[in-house]
Amino acid sequence: MRFYPYKLACLLAFGCFVSVTWIKSIPSDEGSTVMPDLQILYKRLLVAEELGGQVSQDLSSILEQLRNLSKTGNDTYLYSVHNRTGFKETEKQPTGLQTFIQPNIYIFMPHLRLHPGSLVPNVVLGQGRRGVSVVLGIPTVKRDKQSYLVNTLSSLLFSLTSSQCQDLLIIVFVAETNLDYVNSVAETIMKNFPKEVQSGLLEVISPSQYYYPDFTSLKETFGDSKERVKWRTKQNLDFSFLMLYAQDKGTFYVQLEDDVVAKSGYYDEMKAYATNEASKPWLYLEFSQLGFIGKLFRTRDLPMIAEFFLMFHRDKPIDWLLDHILWVKVCNPEKDDKHCTEQKALLKQRYKPSLFQHVGLHSSLPGKLQHLKDKDFGKQTLYKAHNNPPAEVSSTLKHYQTHSLKSAYEGRDFFWAITPLQGDYILFNFSQPVYTSGYLFRSGNIETNGDKFFNTTVEVLPSSVLARHKVAIPHYRESGNGFIIVGEFVNGLAEGKIEAALQPVSALRLVVHSDSDVWALLSELLILKMNL
Numbered sequence: 001m002r003f004y005p006y007k008l009a010c011l012l013a014f015g016c017f018v019s020v021t022w023i024k025s026i027p028s029d030e031g032s033t034v035m036p037d038l039q040i041l042y043k044r045l046l047v048a049e050e051l052g053g054q055v056s057q058d059l060s061s062i063l064e065q066l067r068n069l070s071k072t073g074n075d076t077y078l079y080s081v082h083n084r085t086g087f088k089e090t091e092k093q094p095t096g097l098q099t100f101i102q103p104n105i106y107i108f109m110p111h112l113r114l115h116p117g118s119l120v121p122n123v124v125l126g127q128g129r130r131g132v133s134v135v136l137g138i139p140t141v142k143r144d145k146q147s148y149l150v151n152t153l154s155s156l157l158f159s160l161t162s163s164q165c166q167d168l169l170i171i172v173f174v175a176e177t178n179l180d181y182v183n184s185v186a187e188t189i190m191k192n193f194p195k196e197v198q199s200g201l202l203e204v205i206s207p208s209q210y211y212y213p214d215f216t217s218l219k220e221t222f223g224d225s226k227e228r229v230k231w232r233t234k235q236n237l238d239f240s241f242l243m244l245y246a247q248d249k250g251t252f253y254v255q256l257e258d259d260v261v262a263k264s265g266y267y268d269e270m271k272a273y274a275t276n277e278a279s280k281p282w283l284y285l286e287f288s289q290l291g292f293i294g295k296l297f298r299t300r301d302l303p304m305i306a307e308f309f310l311m312f313h314r315d316k317p318i319d320w321l322l323d324h325i326l327w328v329k330v331c332n333p334e335k336d337d338k339h340c341t342e343q344k345a346l347l348k349q350r351y352k353p354s355l356f357q358h359v360g361l362h363s364s365l366p367g368k369l370q371h372l373k374d375k376d377f378g379k380q381t382l383y384k385a386h387n388n389p390p391a392e393v394s395s396t397l398k399h400y401q402t403h404s405l406k407s408a409y410e411g412r413d414f415f416w417a418i419t420p421l422q423g424d425y426i427l428f429n430f431s432q433p434v435y436t437s438g439y440l441f442r443s444g445n446i447e448t449n450g451d452k453f454f455n456t457t458v459e460v461l462p463s464s465v466l467a468r469h470k471v472a473i474p475h476y477r478e479s480g481n482g483f484i485i486v487g488e489f490v491n492g493l494a495e496g497k498i499e500a501a502l503q504p505v506s507a508l509r510l511v512v513h514s515d516s517d518v519w520a521l522l523s524e525l526l527i528l529k530m531n532l
Helices: 004-024 031-074 110-114 149-157 162-166 179-192 194-199 226-246 266-276 299-311 318-330 337-345 405-409
Strands: 122-125 132-140 168-174 202-206 250-255 260-262 284-286 295-298 348-350 356-358 391-395 415-417 425-434 436-443 456-462 484-488 493-497 505-512 520-529
Touching (some): 122 179, 132 266, 149 260, 168 226, 194 202, 226 250, 250 299, 405 415, 405 520, 425 520, 436 505, 484 493
Antiparallel strands (some): 250 295, 260 356, 284 295, 425 505, 436 493
């Protein structure tokens, strides 16, 4: 096609040459015939000029059509561009006659061409949060045996401060096309974490029903069964989708799975390490040694990484593909394996101890049991100790094994009680009335986050009889035996201040107002004594 303009130009030049030759070849007579011949020549020149102008216009029109045809044939549509839901809208690259067609998702997954909306994510829950420091990506699928998702999210959210919550985004990618199942997962998350969803901290997305290709044509490789090849291929597509959705949400992206627990304080440690190492040329940081868990990337690198995964999504597992990216980047085929290993080590850095531990026994691959444990994870901090004012502690709750209330109050253990019933209480009777500025009671811990206090109030007993009658304060109400309700547990946490009008305090208690379905665990007890 590119030779047509040159052919036309040659034809035009040849036509002009013939015209001039023809004009010059006209015979001329002497004398009286000179003037008529000049007039005829002039008229012919006018006609030739008009024809030349028309040919020029036709040629320009043909050239423009050729350019448009060339541009249409070479335009490339990028998968890595986002719209407000996450994925960028299709955007044409500037091209010319010499531009080559660039590889993109439509080449790796040609079935997507049949459905223009197949790359638009379904945002089930979300407030469109952007500009955070850290984005956590969690793909989840329907499991035959047990779901670990709620426990995983509870672990990640446990002990986060309000400022950390504002600088973090957790994206749950429900990698299923069954809308009933997707909505059921969203409802479970909304029920368990309403505050986090409403604030924009938690998002739930799912793919289009047309996103996944036909898996029946996959070849069995590396000794894997057809079912396992399908599972690992789909996992490659799931991780790629999630990465591309997250690419413009924050500075760093961390790949997790739906069956992990996080170490207390993981957010600060991870962010500080990534920030300190930001000037080095790493591709990713490792906060767990298992598979793809806890891998942190710069979000600007996600399009390249996802494109590589998509290019070879049928061929190998995702952790192998990640290692191949390192090989392609730095390994010299003319040098030995030792040199290659040394060069790859520069692109990945390992943080110890590990901040994430794999806990799921039943794999997302049906029938597979996972016994993998990260040996560098170490022991989890299951409680937080504080120096509380002297008090006599008592409770109607029966503690489990050695996890007594006294040990928890003195900062030596956590308190773990068998299922609370309506009317049960925990009492802190101070040796002397104390001026306290506030309190904090955290139930559950990072390993047993479901064992929380529900429908439980925090109550104080003012030492002054006069103070007990000051319950006219709108947000306080009287309980019984002179106690005044000052707070309650919300999503496993009770935290608040005690006004000066109620000071000093002789006792503080926690009262359960309904039967619980689970045990209860206090991992943090803090009664903050006021400095007078």
